Amino acid sequence: MTNDIGLHEWSHYCHNFHHGEYRAYIHGELAASGPFSVPHKVPLPVKGIITIGQEQDLLAGGYDTDQSFRGHIAQVNIWSRSLTPEEVRVQAGCAKSPIGNIFSTDREAVELLGGATVELVDHSYFCRKDVEYVIFPEARYMAESRLTCNRIGYEVYTPLNRADNIVLHQESLRFAENCLSNYHLWIGVTDQEEEDVWRKFTDNSIAETQFELNEPNGGTGENCMLMFLPNGLWVDTSCVIKWPACVPCEVDRTSPLRLRGFCFSNEAETFYEVLGYRGEKPYLHGYYGFMVYRSSNYTWEMFDTTVGEVVGILDVPSKDSYPIGRHTWTLRRSMCNYLIGSRIPLSFSICDNDEFTCANGDCIPKERRCNAKDDCSDLSDEEDCQFIVLPKGYRSERPPDNETEGLAINLASVVRVLRFMEISDIRRVINVEFTVEITWNEPRPKYYNLGDTLEWNKLSETDRGKLWTVKLQFPNVYDGNIKLLSEELYLNKIAGPMPPDYNNVRMDTVYHGKSAMMVQRLHYSGIFACTFDVFYYPFDSQHCFLQLQLSVRRELVKFSEEKAQVEYLEDPKLPAYILKGIFITVLESGSNETRYSMLNVEFVLARRWKMIVLTVYLPTAMLQLVGYTTLFVNVALMDVSVLT
Structure with a gap:
């Protein structure tokens, strides 16, 4: 069980051991309970030493200043019996109650070490809730003054009553010279919500006002409050008036x-x-x-x-x-x-660990860091944006290792054929435009501020040049006619971020290398050799291939057979052929000493014989028929009109 200890406020704890059961009370309420047992009775020597506020590594020794309690401790009591829940509540409520019959700091002589001191207070002191404030002695406009308080986790202070207002006025006099005018101090109230109903900035409760004579007098146009230096009374004023004054900030320790x-x-x-x-x-x-x-x-x-x-x-x-x-x-x-x-x-x-600190101290949600929008008022959330942080010794020419030692990393791949620009059985080539999408995991870097979409996580050309990426070769390219039209690299987020580092001044959202997949998109246009067999023309079918080979040995990197896909995105009815099928397989190439993984994309192209018959064979047959007919017909007998 853990709980927060409030700073500058008293917390009451009671640990109760009774007949094998342990009960823990915090602020008078039961917080935890359960059985406990010890192997034998533990004696408590009457003449023993109790050390309070210091962890000890040895018996009455081995003290470490870093393991000492820094604060105030009071009413340490030990009883020989179990306290009832009602007795615990009475003590936690700061009422006077019996002290421990075995030990009590209110009765025993206590030796003070390490600069510790003792002061006597009434029981009610432990439940007192004093409102504290700090005056910032710089003259600022209202909006800026409130920001000054907010950036340290506080709010503009409002005195609770006349006595508190007198105390505030007296303390503010020490800074009067810095506050520049007779209306020298902002008060944390406003009647913006309802005219003449002045509510505190801190909790929106109605304040007890301390107005100067003939105030307030500004109507709906004056919704903020200043203190009058000579007597400490209040005057209403506009919240947007260009009037600089000092500001008292009410302490709130919930957000340190x-x-x-x-x-x-x-x-x-x-x-x-x-x-x-x-x-x-x-x-x-x-x-x-x-x-x-x-x-x-x-x-x-x-x-x-x-x-x-x-x-x-x-x-x-x-x-x-x-x-x-x-x-x-x-x-x-x-x-x-x-x-x-x-x-x-x-x-x-x-700012909490799930927030980003702007350069001026404002806080925004971390997901707004580097989102291409200016969310900080000083625009600092879009400064120094980066996606990758490389470890020391990273080498971009070396591919990542498989988690299982000795195995190659597997690449997922998708080949998308965009269009055939030419199919020539005379030149024996195909001209193809296509894209290749290759995916793998790169666990070595750390990634910053990833978005939920690929387009959001597009790496710059500079970042792309720092990383290992896939380089392709094309064994059956025709006369070197291959052109890389574009290359893009993305990060695909597949897992959540690492736990935030409370020491990290950048406050980026950091992802482990395993939390994202590299996605490389390559766009090519190329001419590839193809062997055409026209023996059965025009009833022939041709098998052409597009081969994509890795430039790294198969022992290190290979295409995954299970994760290789091919898509054709155009109409399969081409001018002279119909694409009957498209297939992809993973093969190997290279010499006996060095083998490379290769994608082999196969196209099955069936010639459109009906079109050839209609456009070539039928007209030719008709011409032949007309020619043969003229051998048996007397043309002079034909009534033919010729127009000129």
Whole structure:
């Protein structure tokens, strides 16, 4: 059983062992249960040592700082009996309850190590839900201010009541100079939906407003809210007004910021939140000890608090810029496989692993990455698009290996005969236009952002040149008359993507080589030799062949007999012949030492004897008949009129 631990909020856990049954409660509710057994009784020494918040590899030793708990722990109790479900619910509800009769941190003397501290709080403290916010002290228009909050997973803040509004006003005064005007702070409410009913951006609930005298006064044209600097009260204004002001962002930890581009082994190490201020700017705090803060007007610094070292720096274009989105950092210490001084791309965004981070920090679904449409507002989703990533040592002249060692890879093939342009029994040739579609699996590369159709996954000429592809030879071509009209290479997706890599700054959808088939389409026009036997003319049938031979030895690559097909796409009734049949077989060719796999396409052409009889034999016979008739008829007796 696993569950998420909420950051900056208390979670109540109770583990109950009773007569061979284990029950786990989370927040007072039963989360799991089942039988358990131990081979013998386990003694609990009264004078033993309980270590809280630290995994130990040895008895009371073998501590590792990377395996220590970082946070707050309270009310650790051990009882000699099983608690009832009602007792568990009372404790989880922060009501005062009895402490453990064997051990309790509320009673026992606890030794503090590693900088741990203790503070005393009331029971109700553990169930308190405080609303937090961070003020971004840069003057921006309303739409841009809201984007600033949204890109870190927050929303524009609205005080709950008058007391909260006073606190917000007092805190905002420290940034008044940066906020530029007397109307210095945006408030996260709007009456766009219903006039004079002001609802919060965060949850659409109706807000308790704190209006200045004679406000609101803008009617339907003013649906947003600003705070008045002198007294902290509110005035309504247009949401599209060109009025820059600072913005308070309400903290929402359901979607943490994620750092991508390093090689963390634990996904939680990539999680960050915006906390407090350093140098009058909000800073980013990593769950595992990294901090990112502004060190000067145009420089941000990433600092590892666990070892006290600067990890990297980022130069930004303006003093109002933040490291949200994708940027190129300069390392000040070695990280992963990068050396000191390396410039590497890193990104901060709230995007999940099934989303793509735009350069400005916005998130879009991954399937919109490289889809020939601009989905990011900064157009960055269509940058650096590629379909293939080749492994180190890939050689395009070498075909892929079969999964079974020692066997050749099998090629599926479809030969489509488009048309006969000439059939000449005098020249003893056929002139044919045809296409060849060859399919195989290439497991060595990885593929990016595949679509669901072949046309979507068409590789560029540059990518095609990087890969091994089929090269054909034509043993029976006539006098070298073969022309390649076009060549195209596609990827046919046959399986789903690999699990997303939470460290990958590109955030492409990645497919294993086995998840797609290579589809090569070749379009040819050529003249091929054919042996014509005209002994039975015009009642003869001819057998002509189209032979396509691989240029790689059969031991490595061969055509599959079961997956070889042939199609004829034109009318089988030709001017002088009828195509009676078309067949395809897989043969071998070459010498005794080197054998090649070959497709042999056979055409059965039956001469159209009726047409020949009607157009040749019948007119000839009639002429002969007329000639013979003139031998027995006196032409002078015939009444013949001749027109001139």
